[in-house]
Amino acid sequence: MEKIAPVIVLSIVVPALLIVLFFFVCIRLKRVRDDRVPFECGFDPKSSARVPFSLRFFLLAVIFLIFDVEVSLLFPLCYSIVLSVKVETLLSLFVFLLVILGGLFLE
Secondary structure, eight states: OTTTHHHHHHHHHHHHHHHHHHHHHSOOSOOOGGGGSOOBTTBOOSSOSOOOOOHHHHHHHHHHHHHHHHHHHHHHHHHHHHHOOOHHHHHHHHHHHHHHHHHHHHO
């Protein structure tokens, strides 16, 4: 516990200091109306920049990101099987693939 206490304290103090520093550096004293208007090469904007997008597209993008990260986790696991075939490695690969397939079927 003595070795992990400084790590826990630093993992709380450093992000807190960075957040406080961010608020002090990025504070704006005066908000101008022109700050909230989009800028298109000096011309007035043709339409609103706040166009709603499809929820299906958003879900597809999130699923793509999740499976992209899972594939990047799968490559080292397959490489470890090539290096040494152990029951624990095969079992962890099987469980990992079951979790991926379960997530795919739930979506």
